[in-house]
Amino acid sequence: MEELRHLVKEMLKKGIVQGVLAPVRESGNGNVSPCFVTTERDADRIALDSYYPFSLAKLVSKQVGKDTKVGMVGTTCDVQALIELAKREQVVLDKVLVIGVECEEEGFPYPWCRRCEHLVPSMADVAFYQDGTVSANTEKGKELLSLMNASAREKRETPPEAKERALQRQEEDWAKLARLEPKERLDYWLSYFDRCIKCYGCRNSCPICFCKDCYLEPHKLIVKPGGNPPDKMFHLVRLMHVGDSCVNCGRCEASCPMSIPISRLYHALNKELSALFGYEPGLDLSSLPPLGMITEEDMKNLGVELD
Amino acid sequence: MIRFVPTICPYCGVGCGLLLVVKDGRVVDTQPMAGHPVSEGKLCIKGWNAHQFIHHPERLTRPLIRENGGFRESSWEEAIGLVAKRLEETKGKSGPDSIAFLSSARCTNEENYLLQKLVRAVIGTNNIDHCARL
Numbered sequence: 001m002e003e004l005r006h007l008v009k010e011m012l013k014k015g016i017v018q019g020v021l022a023p024v025r026e027s028g029n030g031n032v033s034p035c036f037v038t039t040e041r042d043a044d045r046i047a048l049d050s051y052y053p054f055s056l057a058k059l060v061s062k063q064v065g066k067d068t069k070v071g072m073v074g075t076t077c078d079v080q081a082l083i084e085l086a087k088r089e090q091v092v093l094d095k096v097l098v099i100g101v102e103c104e105e106e107g108f109p110y111p112w113c114r115r116c117e118h119l120v121p122s123m124a125d126v127a128f129y130q131d132g133t134v135s136a137n138t139e140k141g142k143e144l145l146s147l148m149n150a151s152a153r154e155k156r157e158t159p160p161e162a163k164e165r166a167l168q169r170q171e172e173d174w175a176k177l178a179r180l181e182p183k184e185r186l187d188y189w190l191s192y193f194d195r196c197i198k199c200y201g202c203r204n205s206c207p208i209c210f211c212k213d214c215y216l217e218p219h220k221l222i223v224k225p226g227g228n229p230p231d232k233m234f235h236l237v238r239l240m241h242v243g244d245s246c247v248n249c250g251r252c253e254a255s256c257p258m259s260i261p262i263s264r265l266y267h268a269l270n271k272e273l274s275a276l277f278g279y280e281p282g283l284d285l286s287s288l289p290p291l292g293m294i295t296e297e298d299m300k301n302l303g304v305e306l307d
Numbered sequence: 308m309i310r311f312v313p314t315i316c317p318y319c320g321v322g323c324g325l326l327l328v329v330k331d332g333r334v335v336d337t338q339p340m341a342g343h344p345v346s347e348g349k350l351c352i353k354g355w356n357a358h359q360f361i362h363h364p365e366r367l368t369r370p371l372i373r374e375n376g377g378f379r380e381s382s383w384e385e386a387i388g389l390v391a392k393r394l395e396e397t398k399g400k401s402g403p404d405s406i407a408f409l410s411s412a413r414c415t416n417e418e419n420y421l422l423q424k425l426v427r428a429v430i431g432t433n434n435i436d437h438c439a440r441l
Binding site for chain 2: 018019031036052054063068200201255257
């Protein structure tokens with residue numbers, strides 16, 4: 001952590017970036033808040049030892065001008081989210097220096113973290129590992145580390161055993177749902193959707209939800225103004241929009257005041273789509289989200305029936 | 308350039324924690340406050356949009372006095388003076404129980420205390436309630 005803070009301070013001192021978006025620990029209450037780090041004092045407060053329920057990637061895309069050079073310090077899911085936003089032209093990656101931090105396996109006590117199979121931010125410019133080492137994964141990252149005279153190791157991926165264990169935990173998480181008949185499974189989700197108080201927290205927190213003119217706004221008439229719970233389509237529209245690119249960051253579920261286990265649904269659907277299309281969100285800038293790219297012919301070739 | 312300012316949601320008495328996103332001196336967005344003891348990083352739709360009225364063009368920034376079917380901008384001194392005068396008139400004509408007061412969940416505890424003190428001790432009625440029961 002000290003090396004990471006040092007790197008951020010050097011980036012600021014050398015004027016490489018205007019600021020660095022990072023989670024910081026508040027001194028008074030110990031809460032973790034987002035911070036646009038511009039001073040050494042703020043850099044000393046950077047903390048990644050607990051889950052932060054806001055997406056820094058989304059903050060970069062929404063609040064930072066496209067010409068502003070900034071840094072971002074985040075965990076793997078947030079870095080994945082940034083890659084997905086770059087694919088959607090919401091972020092100019094050349095302008096963002098991405099520092100990723102490896103997560104401990106099951107490091108945070110949340111269902112989405114337990115299911116997570118991407119511990120290492122291999123697509124970040126610079127990756128910090130749990131054992132205190134660091135690697136430069138891109139040209140940008142190499143340039144940065146050479147400026148700091150930091151010794152870098154080889155880029156590393158998430159260990160296959162850890163991935164295997166994550167897949168097992170996913171199976172456990174989905175086992176009960178998998179046993180249900182399709183009708184029962186639909187009822188399971190619809191009864192959860194009945195809890196919804198239409199706070200739009202899931203949409204607001206989701207880094208993949210980037211539309212400026214959102215289909216769930218009342219004037220689009222899918223979700224009628226007034227009355228709760230909203231139409232069932234609220235969640236299904238969102239699922240259709242982001243399902244193929246969900247990075248299982250859990251921001252939706254973390255911000256849900258009614259404790260609807262939304263990330264379970266999104267992650268499960270994403271895994272099914274990934275198997276179908278061979279697409280994994282957030283790992284490779286050049287592979288594009290399948291639901292936006294697929295043609296009817298592709299679907300026929302895949303054996304998907306269109307009724 | 309971007310600051311996250313911790314504050315409490317102004318809308319109801321629950322008091323959820325939120326962070327106002329301040330960009331170049333203007334409040335542009337709201338984020339829930341992670342780890343807040345009341346709201347635990349969650350907000351309702353009002354909290355998520357708590358920043359919207361701050362720079363809204365239709366926000367009232369000065370007291371208005373209704374006159375000749377319209378509104379006239381006035382000073383606080385004039386507006387409060389008028390309210391006091393009319394309250395006094397009504398109390399004199401129809402008695403203190405002809406007046407009722409509504410306080411607000413958006414005020415502090417102390418402000419609510421002060422209002423009920425004014426209502427009971429100065430006006431002389433128990434007709435005091437608050438907006439959370441509307």
